[in-house]
Amino acid sequence: MSDNSVIVLIGYMGCGKSSVGKKLSQKLNVKFLDLDSVIEKKYSKSISQIFNDLGEIKFRSIENSELNSVLSNYKNCVLSLGGGTPCYHDNMRLILSYTTNVFFIDVNSEILSERLFKKKEKRPLISSIDTIEEMKQFINKHYFERRQFYSMATHSITSNRNDSENVVKEILSLLN
Numbered sequence: 001m002s003d004n005s006v007i008v009l010i011g012y013m014g015c016g017k018s019s020v021g022k023k024l025s026q027k028l029n030v031k032f033l034d035l036d037s038v039i040e041k042k043y044s045k046s047i048s049q050i051f052n053d054l055g056e057i058k059f060r061s062i063e064n065s066e067l068n069s070v071l072s073n074y075k076n077c078v079l080s081l082g083g084g085t086p087c088y089h090d091n092m093r094l095i096l097s098y099t100t101n102v103f104f105i106d107v108n109s110e111i112l113s114e115r116l117f118k119k120k121e122k123r124p125l126i127s128s129i130d131t132i133e134e135m136k137q138f139i140n141k142h143y144f145e146r147r148q149f150y151s152m153a154t155h156s157i158t159s160n161r162n163d164s165e166n167v168v169k170e171i172l173s174l175l176n
């Protein structure tokens with residue numbers, strides 16, 4: 001690794017942050033952390049339960065404080081964030097104050113919609129969307145709104161196929 005600061009992966013739900021993160025951390029032989037899993041472990045609840053019991057505003061504040069805590073406690077690791085993490089509480093500025101290794105995995109919204117429609121249950125923001133058409137409409141608009149935050153990343157990597165191996169290779173080449 002070029003330096004030992006944390007490598008942060010960001011991008012919309014379903015873009016492959018976790019699978020890329022796991023593979024990348026194996027290649028680099030460093031720890032892998034997933035912010036949602038850190039939160040679930042700490043609160044002994046799933047993200048959906050936290051949304052349900054405490055609401056999204058409280059979830060965003062928990063997310064911000066766990067992000068702070070991970071960034072201040074870990075170096076030399078790969079950290080994958082939730083799709084919304086960069087978009088709240090000035091989190092992008094916080095992340096960039098710790099590391100320049102910030103990678104946005106950019107997948108087009110049509111592909112994301114197809115993927116997410118099949119895996120919506122665990123995702124409280126989209127779990128009640130009933131049709132693929134509604135899913136496309138929602139994600140198109142939502143992704144557009146979030147892009148301004150994602151594009152603050154140091155590097156953007158387009159990944160429209162299920163090609164996490166290639167994304168890992170690209171990240172490794174940008175790191176070295």
Ligand code: S3P
Pocket residue numbers: 011012013014036047081082083084085122123124125
């Ligand atoms: C969210 C994305 C989820 C999770 C929560 C909210 C979002 O993470 O943090 O459901 O706002 O996009 P994934 O991107 O890992 O699905």
